[in-house]
Amino acid sequence: MQDPPDDRLLQQEGPWLAGGAPAPGRLSRARIRDDSDIALINAVEPGDVLPGATIYECLRAAANLAPDKAAVIHLQSADPDAPPRVLTYAGLMDSIERAASVFREAAEGQPSSVGIILPMIPEAIIAAWGASTAGIACPINPFLEPDHVASLLNASRVTTLVVGHARHGRGAWDRLDEICTKVPTLRKVLVVDSDGAALDFATALAARPQGLSFLPSTDPEAEATYLPTGGTTATPKLVRMTHRGQLLMAWLIAAHAGAAEDDVVGHAMPNFHVGGANLLTLRAALFGQTLVTLTSDGFRNPGIVARFWEIVRKFGVTSLIATPATAAAILAQASSSSEGHDIRTFNCGGSTIPVDVLRGFHQRFGVWLREIWGMSEFHGMVSVHPDIAQQPAIGSVGRAVPWHRIQVVEVSAENVFIRNCAPGERGNLLVSGVALTPGYVDRRFDPLLFVKGMPDGMRWANTGDLGTMDERGNVWIFGRAKDVIIRGGHNIDPQMIEDVLVGHPAVQIAAAVGQPDAAKGEIPIVYVQLKAGATATTEELLARCRERVQERAAVPVEVIIAAQIPLTAIGKINKPALRADAMLRVARRQADAIVSNSARFLVRVDESGTRPRVKLTLDAPEGDAPALKGKLEAALGRFEFETSIDFAPVNRANCADSRETDGRGV
Numbered sequence: 242m243q244d245p246p247d248d249r250l251l252q253q254e255g256p257w258l259a260g261g262a263p264a265p266g267r268l269s270r271a272r273i274r275d276d277s278d279i280a281l282i283n284a285v286e287p288g289d290v291l292p293g294a295t296i297y298e299c300l301r302a303a304a305n306l307a308p309d310k311a312a313v314i315h316l317q318s319a320d321p322d323a324p325p326r327v328l329t330y331a332g333l334m335d336s337i338e339r340a341a342s343v344f345r346e347a348a349e350g351q352p353s354s355v356g357i358i359l360p361m362i363p364e365a366i367i368a369a370w371g372a373s374t375a376g377i378a379c380p381i382n383p384f385l386e387p388d389h390v391a392s393l394l395n396a397s398r399v400t401t402l403v404v405g406h407a408r409h410g411r412g413a414w415d416r417l418d419e420i421c422t423k424v425p426t427l428r429k430v431l432v433v434d435s436d437g438a439a440l441d442f443a444t445a446l447a448a449r450p451q452g453l454s455f456l457p458s459t460d461p462e463a464e465a466t467y468l469p470t471g472g473t474t475a476t477p478k479l480v481r482m483t484h485r486g487q488l489l490m491a492w493l494i495a496a497h498a499g500a501a502e503d504d505v506v507g508h509a510m511p512n513f514h515v516g517g518a519n520l521l522t523l524r525a526a527l528f529g530q531t532l533v534t535l536t537s538d539g540f541r542n543p544g545i546v547a548r549f550w551e552i553v554r555k556f557g558v559t560s561l562i563a564t565p566a567t568a569a570a571i572l573a574q575a576s577s578s579s580e581g582h583d584i585r586t587f588n589c590g591g592s593t594i595p596v597d598v599l600r601g602f603h604q605r606f607g608v609w610l611r612e613i614w615g616m617s618e619f620h621g622m623v624s625v626h627p628d629i630a631q632q633p634a635i636g637s638v639g640r641a642v643p644w645h646r647i648q649v650v651e652v653s654a655e656n657v658f659i660r661n662c663a664p665g666e667r668g669n670l671l672v673s674g675v676a677l678t679p680g681y682v683d684r685r686f687d688p689l690l691f692v693k694g695m696p697d698g699m700r701w702a703n704t705g706d707l708g709t710m711d712e713r714g715n716v717w718i719f720g721r722a723k724d725v726i727i728r729g730g731h732n733i734d735p736q737m738i739e740d741v742l743v744g745h746p747a748v749q750i751a752a753a754v755g756q757p758d759a760a761k762g763e764i765p766i767v768y769v770q771l772k773a774g775a776t777a778t779t780e781e782l783l784a785r786c787r788e789r790v791q792e793r794a795a796v797p798v799e800v801i802i803a804a805q806i807p808l809t810a811i812g813k814i815n816k817p818a819l820r821a822d823a824m825l826r827v828a829r830r831q832a833d834a835i836v837s838n839s840a841r842f843l844v845r846v847d848e849s850g851t852r853p854r855v856k857l858t859l860d861a862p863e864g865d866a867p868a869l870k871g872k873l874e875a876a877l878g879r880f881e882f883e884t885s886i887d888f889a890p891v892n893r894a895n896c897a898d899s900r901e902t903d904g905r906g907v
Contacts, residue, residue, distance in 0.1 A: 255281050258500060268292045268302065268528065269492075270500040273627050273643075276713075282496065282643040287489050287675050294461040295484040296523070297374040300337065303529040304330040307502075312526060313363050314556060315534045319544025321555040328363050330529070339446040340371025342454040347429035348400040352376050354426075354467075356399040357513075358383050358390065358413050360537040364433045364442060365512045366522055368403040373465035373484070374457050380513040381469060383412035391423035396479055396682055397467045401429045403442055408434055409537065461485035467682055468515060470617040479682040480617045486676045490621035491523040493642045493676075497613075497625045498560040498586040504530045505583075507553065507561030509539035515617040516562050516590065533558055540567045550579045550606075560586040564813060565594045566750070568610055572602050579606040586629055588613045590622075591813035593718070593736070595743065596635055603632070614638035614718060618690060618702055620676045623647065624716055640714040645674030648701070649710050650692075656703055658694040667719060670708045671701045678702075724816055726755035726765045726795075733795045738767050741789045742782060742800075747775035750806045752814045753797060756823040759879040766799040768819055770806040777802070821846045821853055824882070828855045831876040836861075836869065843891045854883035860891045 256278035261270030269290035273279060292302040308331035315326040344353045353376030359365040360383060372378030379397040381390055383405060390413050405414045421427055435441035466482040506525040510517035525532040533556045535545045540563060549571050568589055587608045599610050611633050615622035626639040641647045648671045649662040662668035671692055677700060680687045692701045708718040719734055726733040735753035742751035750770040755763030771777060782800045790796045807815040829844045836842050843858045855877060861869050866888050877884045
């Protein structure tokens with residue numbers, strides 16, 4: 242099958258779509274096809290491509306162009322024939338303005354900050370853009386534990402909380418009272434689809450007059466969003482996002498994936514993730530496009546994967562973003578037909594696209610999967626593959642987006658520049674550019690991001706990724722620096738283990754991590770998830786590794802077959818959870834050897850601090866306690882674990898939320 246045509250490319254002069262060249266006060270529309278397009282866009286001042294300085298101004302400009310056009314089509318189910326919920330641009334702007342007024346009034350003279358804990362429903366978008374108009378938006382994953390939710394709300398100093406209801410399924414709203422009592426700055430709680438009018442979000446908006454009740458900021462560098470990053474547990478880490486940064490990244494993804502008014506954006510990434518917030522929802526609204534939300538669960542809804550091509554045909558979807566795992570699942574639908582679809586760009590992020598999936602997807606559906614690379618600290622993506630009509634450089638994440646630069650360097654453990662790396666040499670990937678965040682809400686994290694001592698004196702961010710760059714500027718990523726397994730000083734790339742196991746016909750997912758080791762620091766182990774209905778033994782998989790893993794030190798000492806590899810909310814493998822599980826297994830074995838009766842102790846891994854720590858609860862006779870504590874501390878100390886040991890009756894029924902209950906772990 243051939244790539245679907247895009248006749249609008251023939252109307253371009255340089256990178257600009259017909260009528261879309263930069264002009265004061267007007268939205269520019271471009272298409273990045275090659276390096277010359279990137280160079281021409283680089284020659285334009287970034288702010289000159291936008292119709293306004295702030296998110297509100299740009300949304301207002303888009304709504305004025307076509308107020309009756311569908312801004313959001315929200316699918317109520319995976320059945321494409323089921324009537325969707327439709328929100329026009331006029332209705333969207335009316336709700337945003339009313340919400341902003343409610344939020345500003347609720348702050349009672351203090352800076353407005355709004356926590357948003359919602360599934361992928363239109364109210365999540367309304368609340369986010371209303372909050373950024375009134376002050377700060379803080380969208381939060383609904384599936385975090387209450388203590389983590391409260392810590393994010395406190396770090397953001399929220400004055401209003403917009404939250405879901407039990408009818409949206411399970412979520413943090415199930416323990417709303419517990420959360421609210423821990424947030425002293427909170428003045429108002431609004432519940433979407435509440436049973437009572439007093440707390441109902443829609444009722445609060447309807448009670449407000451049309452329009453804004455205040456003059457919004459016109460400062461493009463004002464902070465608009467505090468976006469949580471860094472996983473599902475641990476100390477709050479919030480990226481400070483500006484109006485300018487969010488808008489420029491929305492503009493850049495459209496220049497890559499489609500900037501015409503009639504483009505239709507498939508939305509299946511959560512709004513509390515930078516992909517959903519900036520690269521999909523804000524991109525669509527900035528360009529006056531239609532956003533099609535693939536149910537409140539996105540690709541977590543198996544029906545969306547099963548009926549994917551029916552849905553994109555029905556609603557004319559032209560672009561979307563997903564993980565490689567989602568693309569593989571779509572490809573695995575043997576009976577589905579893509580005939581008649583309009584998809585021009587299908588971007589993948591979060592992990593490397595397997596070559597067989599990339600080629601198989603194009604061969605069957607006529608669409609090249611294109612890997613993009615980014616992070617919240619840049620308001621979204623930092624690299625693209627310019628030519629959408631050709632096969633991308635397989636294994637590469639592309640080249641730097643306009644107004645940004647990428648370097649490969651060596652840095653010290655203290656994040657200090659040491660030297661530049663040669664083309665093709667592996668090192669730390671740094672990025673600089675106009676969309677780089679001002680920093681984190683908690684400034685203590687800034688030194689971990691901003692590299693010290695760069696020769697050009699500019700602000701450069703350490704992405705935490707290891708990779709190389711060729712002479713054309715194509716970037717290849719070899720994993721997160723913290724994912725590298727260090728065995729006795731030998732650096733092991735986990736991908737060399739994972740690739741060997743994913744090649745086994747029974748293995749769907751493989752994830753290698755370092756298991757703490759008293760002698761070598763770390764030793765490699767690997768978790769695998771088998772394909773539905775497939776069988777394989779750990780001995781068989783270990784034998785494959787011994788035969789095919791190229792470096793002897795990289796051969797894993799253990800293969801763990803898991804029923805389900807833990808994934809993040811956007812479908813990436815959750816390696817922090819696997820590292821915690823590996824830590825748990827080691828601590829459990831040490832406790833078993835000393836206490837000998839597993840019914841007398843409980844081991845957990847606490848991830849609420851800056852680094853995980855082992856928490857051990859021991860049910861021991863008073864006279865035995867000091868001796869057992871000393872032995873346990875000595876044993877766990879050999880692994881350099883931070884440890885706390887408490888003596889109390891062990892009640893396993895109360896540890897359902899911990900990582901460990903019975904030693905099985907993941």
